[in-house]
Amino acid sequence: MKGFGQIALASVVSIFGISAVHAADAAAKIQASEVVTLPSDAAYGGGDKVGSQLIAATYNAGNGPGIWIVADGGYRLYHNGSLLAEDNQAGRVRFIPMTFLPGENAISVVSVNGKGAPGVLVQIDDLDKSYYSGSGWKSKPVVSNNSWKNKGRDLSQWGGATTLSYANNKLPSGGALENFAPNTQAKWIWTSDESDPTAVLLFTFNVKAEGFGVTTTGGDAGKVVIASDSASIRKYLQSNDAVTILVPEGTYDFRQMRNAVTEAKSKGRTWCKTTCTEKNRVTGKTNTFYRITFKANSCSDLTEAGVQIVQESENLQAWSNWITTKPNKSLVGMGRGANLRGASIAVRSNEGSGNHIYRNLAIYDVNPHLIEGGDGLETVGTASKHVNKFWADHISYKWISDGMDMEFVDNATISYLDFDGANEYNCWGTDPYMALVEDAHLTYANNYWHNTYGRVPKVTGENNGSQVHLYNQYVDYNRFFVAGANGHSANAKAYVRYENSYIDNGQGYLAEWGDNGYVYFSGVTFGNGTKQQHRYNGTVKSGVPQAETFNPSYSFEKRNVADLPKEIPNLSGVGGRYGKMPEYNQGFGQSNKAASVTLTAPAAGAKITASADVTLKADAKDNDGSVKSVAFYVGNTLVGTSTAAPYQVTAKNLAAGTHSAVAVVTDNSGLTWMSEYVTFTVEGAAESSSSAAPASSSAVAESSSSEVSSSSVAESSSSAITAESSSGTIGIASPMQRATEAEAGFYRIFDIQGRPLYSGNRKPAKMPAAHVIVIEYSKTGKTLRHYIQ
Structure with missing residues (x-):
């Protein structure tokens, strides 16, 4: 498949937003770039420690869900009250691999501006969509407590964040920005006043169902736990408490091998067999047909030719692991998802179960060689007691004996389902039973059905009737009928509304329906090989079924139908746009995790003389692999890389000023992880900057950290001002002789003591200090003008 306190990164080289400079090229002095002091006040997160259950260190930047962040200053980043990351180095890009929970996700940033233009840039990547810093965020420059970082916060007194006009491919201060999320739509944001030294920035997004299942909350009211094996998953699903169950990214074996005939006999049932009458579509082979009857020692209910009773001595195997559940549960795969092999999960009203959420999971290999040998995920209510509230989202589903049945359920949604019916173990090469729906109020949104026999879905009205709404569906190869509808009486009608979808290779009927069944197709594109016909009470009719049906009471988003064949396969299933269906015999175990790394030297707050070398040391450990290398950065510059313990390098020629250092470990699989920062100071005479303009904005970003030494600044005449620097006297023109905006192409601004405040390709509307150079x-x-303002 594709340790808290450290952050996974895109790569070891060019990792922080500027191109790395290797130690061999580091003869030039490493300048003291912008480093800020994060607030110690608890109202701004002072004293908080980095750590969250939701951090998933199993992939690098852009390869799974998570948060990208960079500031032209420093920041603390929170999710639902937990500190995910903090940094005091301007321009250092970090990516935090994350699992986002169903329900409210409260994102918070405390940012500090050090010098020049401020700004924070954020992109949040979930399984099927991204969220960006911009006008939808809230902001305040001052807060009195830290309730802003928690779920359920009151935002009524918060103003909107200001979207800054700076381009998102460079820092607001003009420096280069590299290795942020490609093609991002994020905008630099701040408070309404760029001179505010601190900004608290908030954004909330909700992961929730569309359609009938929108009120489903799962285990949101309870605690969050991590279940690292199949036994723990079962235990929490059957507990009486509301709970969100996180399953670490990986593959888990639920199978329980047993003799299927012995088990059937104990329940008064019979397994029957015959030779398949056609070759398997996947393998081209002729398999054996196995189907259960619900009579003891009899196959008389089956119509297949040559059917025989299967004997115990034949040792026909079954391995589904049937798991009943209690109410108020969320089962969530972390990172790019969890694969559950052989799990057969039932949400039944008999146990009082309901209000369940299943997200980011692959459920597969539930007796795929048997017919009616169990579902992977199902609801089972009764006519008098329906299951209430159910949402399955980003589920991959394959090699399942009996489909995903939704029986006697209300307020339910299935979204971003990837149901692959291809099956090399049965007669046809496609699963015969996909989705039986009985007495349900159910929404199917943004689902991918492929290699199916039929029943996508088959809807019946048993006692109370059904309303099933499908939109943004993509069907690719369906052998029999797409939608079925049949009500058992005038009081139990079955309604199917099928709209805004795309059907390729529909080999049979668009609908199979009859009395008290109603099928309505609207806005559906019929692609290659799809027959526009339907069958009503056994009579085949040409055209598209458009029976009178219900209108959903909720709003929903319609995608561009022409894009569905590309979008839906990419976004659906386990891991969404980052995941894939597991292989049938995929190895078990959790996904590889990145190594951990801690910077041990220099000590935080160390003061080092300008002429001394600085030794950077780190401890690195990999519990499920080996450490390949540890790279050391001062600011955004790579100082050197160590490939063997003890991991250390020597930094030479550091300029005077405050520096922020980190270490980045790479393991044997290529996963990277960053340490928390360490701040230290190099004391001594500061280097002056040249009065010549750098050749590029990236060069300015490096050189703008140097200082102009101005122990005395005085007017030498009524028309000129001079500033004395360590490299000589700089002539500074009178303010009356400034270049115009049209003439000037770049600006550098220093305070009167010569410390850099800003560099960029336009002059700030408001200066960063009362008096500046x-x-x-x-x-x-070419240098145009120098002046004091």
Whole structure:
């Protein structure tokens, strides 16, 4: 398949948003770039420790769900009250691999501006969509407590964040920004006043069902637990408490091998067999047909030719693991998802079960060689007691004997389901039973059905009737009928509304329906090989069924139908756009996790003389592999890489000023992980900057950290001002002789003491200090003017 306190990164080189400089090329002095001090006040997160159950260190940036963040300053990043990451280095890009929970996801950022233009850039990647920093965020410059970081916060007194006009491919201060999320739509944001030194920025998104199942909350009211094996998953599903069950990314074996005939006999049932009458579509082989009857020692109910009773001595195997459940549960695969082999989960009203959420899971290999040998996931209510509230989202489903049946259930949604009916173990090469729906109020949204026999879905009215709404479906190869509808009486009608969908290779009928059944197709595109015909009470009719049906009471998002064949397969199933259906014999165990790393030297707050070398050391450990290398960065510059313990490098020629260092470990599989930062100070005479303009904005980003030494700044005449630097006297023009905006192509701004405040390709509307030194350059790099403002 594709340790808290450290952050997974895109790569070891060019990892922080500027191109890495290797130690061999580091003869040039490493400048003291912008480093801030994060607030110690508890109202702004002071004292909080990095750590969350939801961090999934099993993939690098862009390969799974998570949060990208960078600030032109520093920040603390929170999710539902937990501190995910913090950094005090401007321009350092971090990616935090995350599992987002059903329900409210409260994202919070405390950011500090150090020098020049401020800004925070954030992209949040969930399984099927991304969220971006922009006008939808809230902001405040000052807070009195830290309730802002928690779920359920009151935002009524918060103003909207301001979207800054800076391009999102560079820092607001003008420096280069690299290795942020490709093609991001995120915008730099701040409070309404760029001079505010601190900004608290908030964004909330809800992971919830569309359609009938929108009120399903699962285990949101209870605690969050991690279940790392099949026994723990069963235990929590059967507990009496509301609980959100996180399953670490990986593959889990639920199978319980047994003699299927022995088991059937104990229940008064019979397994029957015959030779398949056609070759399997997947393998081209002729398999044996196995089907159960619900009579003892009899196959008389079956119509297949040559059917025989299967004997115990034949040792026909079954391995489904049937798991009943209690109410108020969320079962969530972490990261790119969890694969549950052989699990057969039943949400039954007999146990009082309901209000269940299943998300980011693959459920597969439930007796695929048998007919009516068990579901992978099902609801089972009764006419007098329906299951209430159910949502299955981003489920991959394959090699399942009896489909995904929804019986006697209300307020239910199935979304982003990837149901692959291809089956090399039965007669036809496609699962015969896909989705039986009885007496249900059910929404199917954004689902991918492929290699199916039929029943996508088959809807019946048993006692109370059914209303089933499907939209944004993509069907690719269906052998018999797509939608079925049949009500058993005028008081138990079956309604199917099938709209805004795309059907390829529909080999049979669009609908199979009869008395008290109603099928309505609207906005459906019929692609290659799809027959526009339906069958009503056994009579085949041409055209598209458009019987009178119900109108859903909820709003929903219609996708562009022409895009469904590309979008839905990519977004549906376990892991969404990052995952895939497991292999049949995929190995068991949790996914590889990144190594951990801690920077041990220099010590936090260390003061080092300018002429001294600085030794950077780290401890690195990999519990499920080996450490390949540890790279050391000062600011955004790679100082060196160590490939063997003890992991350390020597940094030479560090400029005076405050520095922020991190270590990045790479394991034998290529996973990377970043340490928390360590701040230290190099003391001594500061290096002055050249008065010549750098050749590019990235060069400015590096050189703008140097300081102009101005122990005395005085007017030398009524028309000129001079500033004395360590490299000589810089002539500074009178403010009356400034270049125009059209003439100037780049600006650098220093305070009166010569410390850098800003560099960029336009002059800030508001200066970062009351009195500043401004240097203007032409687009070709020529110095135009110096002046004090």
